């Protein structure tokens with residue numbers, strides 16, 4: 001069997017029969033690097049913006065926190081798209097689901113814990129109310 | 138030099154555990170010595186200890202689980218027999234020892250009995266059912282297993298060197314802080330669970346990846362067997378929940394080792410935060426264990442009723458609903474410890490809602506059986522026993538989810554009865570059902586039915602007697618974790634529970650005898666065809682035991698019940714599918730990374746427990762070096778030549794063809 005035949009044979013096998021440990025076709029590396037560079041640029045830009053609005057007073061002071069929050073959310077978006085490769089493409093369902101899964105459970109855990117602990121502190125950490133009258137024996 | 142470790146660490150004053158451990162140790166050493174002397178060690182090392190084959194790792198998980206279940210059961214026997222002598226008397230176990238026993242019992246049963254059994258079954262069956270050759274990361278799989286074994290080892294070492302936690306199976310502060318638990322018991326707990334917990338997390342990542350990314354062509358999500366779905370849900374829960382446990386125990390460790398104050402109420406910490414975080418892992422954990430068992434029951438019930446699973450899609454929905462809901466109920470474990478009525482109310486409702494998808498499952502199983510031709514194989518008996526008893530456990534669960542009721546029943550024997558009712562009936566029965574069901578696939582011969590049935594009938598009747606008595610004891614006001622008592626009303630029920638344990642013991646012995654008898658009679662129990670139960674999912678398409686590569690060519694899946702479809706077509710035409718074009722297969726090479734990593738992890742754990750800092754550093758360096766060596770390996774796979782694949786596959790085809798000709802002859806007659 002010639003080398004070319006072997007290669008063809010191998011790629012045929014890849015399509016029909018991908019067992020764990022076998023390599024998948026390589027992706028276009030240059031395209032990948034470009035994506036990361038754009039992402040890095042945007043992330044740096046957004047970081048710089050947040051510092052800028054705080055340090056230079058070209059926006060109305062009470063609006064600064066809102067601006068920073070907006071930049072932070074945009075920052076998350078940039079990370080998700082360029083670094084974690086969340087897209088709407090059909091081959092991306094797993095990534096999107098993984099993200100939804102992570103967000104859901106983090107929200108449940110942190111939200112739930114904050115709520116529960118605050119409620120318990122509210123209930124339990126008071127100095128005790130004046131004792132009811134049955135306490136006298 | 139040796140930290141806190143001195144000769145005093147050996148509890149000479151407590152002869153019972155010492156003798157027990159010495160016996161176990163001697164047996165273990167004997168077995169090891171025998172394998173070495175008889176020359177079996179090289180085989181064990183090459184083919185099992187260093188194996189990265191998911192089937193072998195699955196089997197090793199189950200063996201570990203069986204051994205540890207027996208350990209946990211011995212603890213239960215100790216507790217129940219002690220209680221027989223503890224009426225108006227101190228009993229034979231001193232309190233500080235009794236406390237270690239119920240703590241160790243809980244830890245061993247949950248982390249080293251139930252967990253490895255379920256993970257073992259998933260490891261074994263999921264890749265076969267998906268029609269693939271291994272899990273996504275075979276070596277990582279071996280690491281996971283050996284880390285679990287390392288944790289189990291540490292728990293058992295605590296029998297002879299030092300002591301185990303006296304805190305119960307969740308080490309709640311302030312009791313578990315250094316002030317109130319200055320000994321090494323809680324440290325044994327922490328490091329055993331941290332090490333095995335990392336193993337579990339890695340195994341969760343591995344199986345999730347496998348199910349999402351490595352499936353046979355055509356095996357879309359909605360064509361996966363039910364067991365794969367429940368495995369997916371269970372492993373997603375592992376990935377979501379185990380980090381919480383690890384973080385919580387890490388904080389407890391910081392409190393104990395470095396004087397942090399995460400959970401000490403003085404200094405700004407909050408002990409209820411431990412409770413909150415622990416149960417945020419703890420309730421999902423219940424479903425991590427129960428979901429795979431539901432999957433086993435689905436496979437078994439459908440196979441032995443000779444029908445497809447009723448309302449497959451509703452079963453998928455129910456599984457995923459349980460998966461999400463299980464993360465929304467954790468507060469029911471501390472209704473009584475301070476939350477207000479509003480919070481309690483919300484969590485009470487979520488807790489009750491989770492019974493709905495579970496009920497859906499029960500009805501789906503019932504309708505699967507309805508109109509079917511039921512064969513009462515042992516695994517089917519376990520499944521039926523589960524359905525009958527689990528409904529009771531579920532009902533008492535809904536009862537406990539009502540906060541006012543829980544204020545009465547919390548931490549009573551009623552609660553103990555409830556969680557054993559669900560744990561034993563779902564997880565243990567599920568484990569035994571899966572064991573009887575897949576055993577021939579793993580070893581090539583069936584288990585003896587007679588002894589299996591003895592084990593079932595004694596097991597289930599003992600279970601009903603023990604925990605029935607516990608329910609009543611709870612209603613009579615007995616609290617959990619009592620070391621002695623003087624209430625005359627309780628006495629008869631405690632005697633009855635003691636009798637129930639004897640019944641269970643007969644069941645356990647029968648289970649062991651079954652294994653021995655089956656091994657000795659393996660020739661007559663041989664599974665020739667690879668499909669002993671007339672199965673429906675792809676694992677039954679392989680020979681028993683399957684070749685390392687599972688499938689000579691990836692099966693093409695065209696619908697639900699992949700194997701049933703193929704088999705039905707073959708029976709129709711009285712011929713097999715055409716032979717595939719055989720090609721060489723690449724498989725990962727066995728390697729000792731897992732066992733070596735776990736060796737160093739055990740060193741780290743032991744060193745941290747006894748404050749032997751240099752040894753901990755050494756262990757860490759060793760583990761890192763092992764990782765580096767593995768990462769730099771230059772050959773990861775070996776090739777099985779096409780001719781070999783062909784030879785193995787033809788053997789399987791021949792037996793299948795003979796079976797088909799049998800069908801043909803019967804039809805002709």
Ligand code: HEM
Nearest residue numbers: 213216239240243246247251305306553560561617618619
């Ligand atoms: C095989 C028969 C079993 C018997 C006879 C048994 C008996 C007991 C007893 C007597 C206790 C102590 C109750 C008390 O607080 O006074 C206990 C506690 C416990 N058991 Fe079991 N058990 C069995 C199986 C299991 C299984 C299969 C599991 C889990 C998969 C399990 C998990 C636990 C846990 C978590 C505790 C609580 C320990 C603590 O209080 O911290 N048990 N069991």
Ligand SMILES: [Cu+2]
Nearest residue numbers: 420467469470
């Ligand atoms: Cu719960």
